[in-house]
Amino acid sequence: MKFNTKVIHAGVHPDTATGAIMTPIYQTSTYVQEEIGLHKGFEYSRTGNPTRATLENNLAAIEGGKYGACFGSGLAAIDAVIKMLEPGDEVISTNDLYGGSYRIFTTIFEKYGINFHFVNMLDINNIKEKINSKTKLIWVETPTNPMMNIIDVKAVCDIAKSNNILVGVDNTFATPYLQTPLDLGADIVMHSVTKYLGGHSDVVMGALVTNDNKIAEEMYRIQNSSGAVCGPMDSFLVLRGIKTLHLRMQRHCENGEKVALYLENHPKVDTVYWPGLKTHPNHNIAKSQMKGFGGMISFTLVGDQLESAKSVVSKTELFTLAESLGGVESLIGHPSTMTHASIPSEERIKSGVVDSLIRLSVGIEDISDLINDLEIALKV
Ligand SMILES: *Cc1c(COP(=O)(O)O)cnc(C)c1O
Numbered sequence: 001m002k003f004n005t006k007v008i009h010a011g012v013h014p015d016t017a018t019g020a021i022m023t024p025i026y027q028t029s030t031y032v033q034e035e036i037g038l039h040k041g042f043e044y045s046r047t048g049n050p051t052r053a054t055l056e057n058n059l060a061a062i063e064g065g066k067y068g069a070c071f072g073s074g075l076a077a078i079d080a081v082i083k084m085l086e087p088g089d090e091v092i093s094t095n096d097l098y099g100g101s102y103r104i105f106t107t108i109f110e111k112y113g114i115n116f117h118f119v120n121m122l123d124i125n126n127i128k129e130k131i132n133s134k135t136k137l138i139w140v141e142t143p144t145n146p147m148m149n150i151i152d153v154k155a156v157c158d159i160a161k162s163n164n165i166l167v168g169v170d171n172t173f174a175t176p177y178l179q180t181p182l183d184l185g186a187d188i189v190m191h192s193v194t195k196y197l198g199g200h201s202d203v204v205m206g207a208l209v210t211n212d213n214k215i216a217e218e219m220y221r222i223q224n225s226s227g228a229v230c231g232p233m234d235s236f237l238v239l240r241g242i243k244t245l246h247l248r249m250q251r252h253c254e255n256g257e258k259v260a261l262y263l264e265n266h267p268k269v270d271t272v273y274w275p276g277l278k279t280h281p282n283h284n285i286a287k288s289q290m291k292g293f294g295g296m297i298s299f300t301l302v303g304d305q306l307e308s309a310k311s312v313v314s315k316t317e318l319f320t321l322a323e324s325l326g327g328v329e330s331l332i333g334h335p336s337t338m339t340h341a342s343i344p345s346e347e348r349i350k351s352g353v354v355d356s357l358i359r360l361s362v363g364i365e366d367i368s369d370l371i372n373d374l375e376i377a378l379k380v
Contacts, residue, residue, distance in 0.1 A: 003062065003177065004246045011057025012239070025236045026050045047224050051232040055239050056207075059197070062176045062242070063189050065209035067216035069223045070235065074172065074192025075100050076228035077206030079108075081168050081188060083226065084218045085136050087113030092130045093139040094121050096147045096351040098170065098192075099340045101139075118347075121151045122282065124159065131163050140186075141170040142179075143286075146298045146335045146359040147352045148273040150282035153289055157185030166215075172196070172326070177249040178290045182211055188219075195326030199241040199248055203234045248328065251364040252295030258367050259360065259374070263299050268308075268378050270356075273298040295362035296325060298335070306355040309334055313358060315377035318369055325361035330370060333359045 001010060014021050026049055031042045042048050052070055060068035071077040078101055085091070093105065095118040105116045115134075119126040127138065138160050142151040153169060160167045168188040169181035175196045181189050191197055193205035210216050223229060253276075260274035275286035276293030286293060301308050312332075313321050319332035323339055333339060335353050343353070362370065 001061075006062050007058075007245045008243050010061030011054055011059075013054075023051055023054045023236065023239055025232045027232050045232070046227050046229055049229075049232050049235070051235040051239075052230060055235040055242075058239060058242060059191070059193075059207050060209050062245070063171070063209040064176070064180045064182050065189065065211045067211070067213075067219065068207060068209045069216075069219045070193070070230050070238075071206040071208070071223065072228045072230050073204050074190070074194060074206035075104055076226075077190050077192075077208050078104060078170075079228065080208060080219060080222045080226065081137070081139075081190060082109050082114060083222050084215070085114050088115075088134060089136040090115045090117065090130075090132065090134040091137045091139055092117045092119060092127055092135060094141045094144055094151060095119055095347075096144040096149060096353075097139075097141045098145050098172075099342045101141070101170065103342045120351075121156065122149055124152070124155050127156065127159060131159070131165070135163065135165050137166045137168060139168050139170070140181075141173075143173045143275055143294065143296065145173060145296075146273075146333075146340070146357065148275055148280070148296060148298055150275050150280075150286040150289075152285045153179075153181050153184040153186060161185065173294060173296055174290060175245065175249060175294075177246055178253075178292050178294055182209070184289060187212055187215060193238055194324065196249065196252075197242055197245065197326075198238050199245065199327060200237070201324065201327035201329065203237050203241075205230045205234055205238060248364055249292070249294070252362060253292040255362045255364065255367050255370060256293060256295035256297060259362050259370060260297050262371050262374065263297070266378060268302055270300040270302045270304070273352075295360075297360045297362060298357055299360075300354060301356040301358070304354055304356040306336075309356040309358055312377045316373050317376075318365060318373040319360060319377075325359075327361070328364050330363035330365060330373075331361040333361075335359050 033039045056068035117130040166187045169186045172192040189209045191207045263269045264272045274297045319330045
């Protein structure tokens, strides 16, 4: 099955009881047992629920994996990955990553004796320098948030393999429409399903996908033991959202390109960070590991004044000021005071998140309306 068919059909079957073509919302906590231990594969909805299971199979298929597990949020999915480790283990992570991931690593798991190193993965040597016998996981985010750096996933996996280290990739920004990290050698793919997979800004959810039996066993054990699962209604909404993932992503990419080119030629804009631009420092890696460049764009303003950034984000109307991304509607955000406020300012600025940096999640509206909206906001 090709990708555009998988999003609609993979793992999804008409309901055996009624013939309903859409997966029913099995809004139930428990399941009848005809006699002790004799059931239809479901016992309790923390452990397994048919609506969630359908989504998990669909997600696994579109990422090119065998096993999928859904969680109550993207961070709950990351939580499950780190719980596979032991006290004393070390993790090497991208330095420029989602603020919430940084927060869970440093304020939750460091307390339990897991140590994190945040490195600039654009230079693979920075990873090599931190590897020792305690290194158990390399955590990659690409494109990174919000600087849109592109990490060479295959190169990271090659180093990891030769040192017996697992690689986890946060694939939230790219989605499997644009890149499939398992095919590049990664062991675990993670998603904030909240974003492009759900696609309609109406659900908070996370997911993990893997091909490895042992990792899958751990993943399901933690999902059931820690219990951070998602509900059947949310699973239904995401199943519905994923059916148009390919169409939405195609338009996100088209609109993203037009907005990036517009901003690049705007006199008030200093630097545009979008991996599809030839001037982007990692454009070639992006071209080799991604099928397109997506709808996430960051840019800075000439003069780098906090006030000018605040003015721009307050003036757009179609680009709504909000956290989050990946929905059909366009959003605008100010990373240094919003999504990345939890990262210490010194570290934030070092990774490029300066005061005038603005992040756009370009939606799938008409492109001329979007450009017009930016034109008005950048005028004054
Ligand atoms: C939003 C996001 C997360 C966290 O996901 P939630 O669903 O908000 O818990 C993790 N990584 C990236 C890249 C994100 O954008």
